[in-house]
Amino acid sequence: MKVKLAKNYGFCFGVRRAIKLAESKPNGITLGPLIHNAKEIERLKENFNVVVNENIQEIPKDSEVIIRTHGIPKQDLELLKQKTKNITDATCPFVTKPQEICEKMSAEGYQIIIFGDEKHPEVKGVMSYCKNTPLVIEDLMALKNSKIQEKVALISQTTKNIESFLQIVDFLVRNCAECRxxxxxxxxxFDNQESARNLAKEVDIMIIVGGKNSSNTKQLYNISKEYCKDCYLIEDYLELRKSWFDGKKLCGVSAGASTPxxxxxxxxxxxxKL
Amino acid sequence: MKVKLAKNYGFCFGVRRAIKLAESKPNGITLGPLIHNAKEIERLKENFNVVVNENIQEIPKDSEVIIRTHGIPKQDLELLKQKTKNITDATCPFVTKPQEICEKMSAEGYQIIIFGDEKHPEVKGVMSYCKNTPLVIEDLMALKNSKIQEKVALISQTTKNIESFLQIVDFLVRNCAECRxxxxxxxxxFDNQESARNLAKEVDIMIIVGGKNSSNTKQLYNISKEYCKDCYLIEDYLELRKSWFDGKKLCGVSAGASTPxxxxxxxxxxxxKL
Known part of the structure; x- marks a missing residue:
């Protein structure tokens, strides 16, 4: 089987930075998984004894703690600071930015609208920086069913699809006096999505490699599926099935930002080899 | 011939207000035409002796001056104030708003982008409130050929088409960090455009009544033409041609915001009667 890789795929700047930081803190604890890739988390544990703990209460005093790429809620950061001074912030700088925007815009009286999944750790973290309750929407439909104020500030989860984001912008501009x-x-x-979209158009089958809890990996899958109906999301080679490739000539491969x-x-x- | 009027058409709030103000100032002078409708300007002259003068230099000291609905440049207002205290501001409040936005946003360091026609008096007025040179674009193509900064504030001429405005928003959101x-x-x-669009879909011929120098009238014509190929823009009944209606059953009529x-x-x- 012939394989063609997407022009852009895999590790992003923020993930690369976070892994480097974690590797520099052997025996450290990450508050929740550092990135959304179970295999890489396993590797960090095996090679550097960097372990995951989801619960702040369980973290021993003065531990070496690493904050995950997705960031954590403001309140959790405060609790953590009471426990230890040894904190390494591996929050992706692209995630710190929406946190700061939320803090500033809510203080200025804008209604904050976040395009994202409110159960995702990144969004939970960003939400915690709002001084009022933000509106979190997963899609345009959710927005249409919500109460919108005259002055809104819109941000997106860093891993969302630009096309859907623009549909939301469109609706807001029609319905608000000011939309920031x-x-x-x-x-x-954005680059990974564009590349996956282009590749999916020319291949017979698409394989997306990444964590099943990874937002950006799921986006790559959804986008590719639009253009190539035989599309599969796998975490590693063990999930590959020979039957998927019957009668296919060219296989496209892309991978999420947290896939090593x-x-x-x-x-x-x-x-x-197939 | 059966006629159906658009659900919304003709005089808007700002034009109605401006005419009432002009009627209350007989013998007044308007700096440029009060509204873009030559027939109504004629009526104001005949019934109230309200006359038009395009040139500030020619306006006698202490005259009664009325500012047109489209507003005037800031510098002209200052010159005018040196000539007379008797100024009636008939600028549409919906035009005053973008003037204020330009002033504020340019002071805050945003690049100002105005979607509009830079030769139109409204846009000339709005531009004059910018503290830096604004970018005025007539369409998306003009924007694509321009240099765009990281932080932009976008406003529209009040009479532009929302669909084209949204295409511009789309492009800016893709290319800027912050787009206000x-x-x-x-x-x-907006209402007149929506109504014209809906009506054009169901009639055999559309007649748009309004000034040929009126921006909003031209928009109505362009929108209607998309849905009804037999579409005509006329200033008054004298321009009607019997041949246009041959074989037609239902005629839609709409009119610009400055058409009495x-x-x-x-x-x-x-x-x-046809």
């Missing part, structure tokens, strides 16, 4: 739009979708997300190269390489090698 | 969108398209414009009812009524009566 902060395009907080990160460039890596060693996982992608193994997937590509295995497909090429 | 002020939907300054006035409601009357007495002109529209005459047009409707004449078409009905």
């Amino acid at each position: 739009v902060f395009n907080t979708i990160c460039n890596a997300t 190269n060693w996982i992608i390489d193994k997937v590509v090698q295995d497909i090429e | 969108v002020f939907n300054t398209i006035c409601n009357a414009t 009812n007495w002109i529209i009524d005459k047009v409707v009566q004449d078409i009905e």
Whole structure:
């Protein structure tokens, strides 16, 4: 089977930075998974004894703690600071930005609208910086059913789809006097999405490699699926099924921003052998 | 010929207000035409001796001066104030708003982008309130050829088409970190456009009544033309041609925001007689 990789795929700046920081703090604890990729988390544990703990209460006093790429809620950061001074902030700078925007815009009296998944840790963190209750919407429909004020500030979860974000902008501009739009979708997300879209158009089958709890990986899957109906999301080579490739000639591969190269390489090698 | 009027058409709040103000100042001078409708300007002259003068230099000291609905440049207002204290401001409040936004946003360091026609008096007035040079664009193409900064504030000439405005928003959101969108398209414009669009879909011929130098009238014509190929823009009943109506059953009529009812009524009566 012939394999073609997307022009842009895999590790983004924020993930690369977070892993480097975690590797520099052996025996550290990350508050929740550092990135959304179970295999890479396992590797950090095996090679550096960097472990995950979801619960602040359980973290021993004065531990070495690493804040995950997705950021954490403001309140949790305050609790954490009471426990330890040894905090390494691996929050992606592209996530710190919407946190700051929320804080500033809510203080200025704007209704904050966040395009994102309110259960996602990044969004939970960003929400915590609002001085009033933000409106979190997963899609245009949710927005249409919500009460919108005259002056709104809109931000996006960094890993969302630009096309859907623009539909939301469109609706808000029609219905508000002032809509302050902060395009907080990160460039890596945007580039990976564009590349996946283009690749999906020309191949017979698309394989997306990444964590199943990873927002940006799911976006890549959804976008590719629009253009290539035979599209599969896998975490590693073990999930590949020979039958998927029957009668196919060209296989496209892309990967989420938290998928390390060693996982992608193994997937590509295995497909090429088919 | 059967005639159907658009649900919303003709005089808007700002024009109605301006005419009332002008009627209350007999013998007054308007700096440029009060509204973009030559027939109504004629009526104001005949009935109230309200005359038009385009040139500030020619206006006698201490005259009664009325500022047109479209507003005037800030510098002209200052010159005028040196000549007379008797100034009646008939600037539409929906035009005063973008003037204020430009002043504020340019002071805050935003690049000002105005969607509009830089030769139109409203836009000339709005531009004059910017502390830096604004970018005035007539369409998306002009924007694509321009240099765009990281932080922009976008406003629209009050009479522009919302669909084109949204295309511009779309492009800016993709290309700027922050895009502050002020939907300054006035409601009357929006309602008249929506109504014309709906009516054009169901009739055999559309007649748009209004001044040929009127921006909002031209928009109505362009929108209607998209849905009804037999579409004509006329200033009054004298321009109607019998041949246009051959084989047609239902005629739609709409009119610009500066078109008085007495002109529209005459047009409707004449078409009905055909």
